[in-house]
Amino acid sequence: MADHASDTELWRRAALGDQDAFATLFERHVQAVWNHAYRLTGSWPVAEDLASATFLTAWRKRAEVTLVNESALPWLYTVAGNLARTEHRSSARRLRLVRKAEPPADVSDHADSVVDRVSAGDRLRELAAAVTRLPTAQRRVVELCLLGELPVPDAAVLLGLAESSVRSHLSRARARLRTELEETR
Numbered sequence: 001m002a003d004h005a006s007d008t009e010l011w012r013r014a015a016l017g018d019q020d021a022f023a024t025l026f027e028r029h030v031q032a033v034w035n036h037a038y039r040l041t042g043s044w045p046v047a048e049d050l051a052s053a054t055f056l057t058a059w060r061k062r063a064e065v066t067l068v069n070e071s072a073l074p075w076l077y078t079v080a081g082n083l084a085r086t087e088h089r090s091s092a093r094r095l096r097l098v099r100k101a102e103p104p105a106d107v108s109d110h111a112d113s114v115v116d117r118v119s120a121g122d123r124l125r126e127l128a129a130a131v132t133r134l135p136t137a138q139r140r141v142v143e144l145c146l147l148g149e150l151p152v153p154d155a156a157v158l159l160g161l162a163e164s165s166v167r168s169h170l171s172r173a174r175a176r177l178r179t180e181l182e183e184t185r
Contacts, residue, residue: 007072015063022062025072026055032148033076039147040084040131042124050087054080074158077148081140088132130180138173141166146174 003024005013013021033054038047057079058065058072068074131142144155145166152170156163 006070008067008070011062011065011067011072014059022059025058029073029076030055032073033080036077036143036148037080037084039124040081040128040143041087042128046084046087050080050083053083057083068158069154071154073148074144074150074154077144077150078158081143081148084128085132088128126181126184127177130177133180134173134176138169138176141169142173142177145170 005021005024007025007028010021010025014025030051034047034051037050037054038044041047041050054076058076065075131139131147134142140159141155144150144158145152150158152163152166155161156166159166161169
């Protein structure tokens with residue numbers, strides 16, 4: 001019975017403490033949230049951690065959340081995006097700290113540079129980094145529509161914007177990403 005209930009009904013029941021309803025929401029959306037987190041980070045383990053943290057946040061805030069268009073996905077994508085940005089900032093701080101602590105290497109290892117160039121995840125990480133550098137409005141639209149595969153009308157409702165504004169932000173973001181990624185090649 002719970003499998004056929006809408007997200008709104010399941011969320012309402014979860015807010016009242018129904019763990020089975022929340023488990024159904026989890027099973028229904030965990031793969032989509034993980035995919036979204038992977039697109040944002042380019043890392044399987046980080047995506048797993050972000051998906052887990054997203055649902056932990058959902059459980060903790062289940063009584064405070066209002067769903068958009070009968071779906072929990074827009075809210076879950078937003079939480080995952082916020083967590084990914086926090087993770088990116090934390091990773092950057094750790095990397096800066098490690099670089100300060102390491103003595104400079106005089107000789108670079110050719111094998112390391114080859115591995116870096118052929119890594120399939122490098123391009124995705126470049127894209128994820130480029131997305132984080134977009135202006136906030138464009139970044140949110142890209143995260144929801146391109147990375148999260150949310151339809152433009154749903155993103156517009158979630159962001160409180162007109163559909164034409166979402167399309168405009170999306171067009172500008174695509175052009176900016178295209179230019180930035182071509183410059184890195």
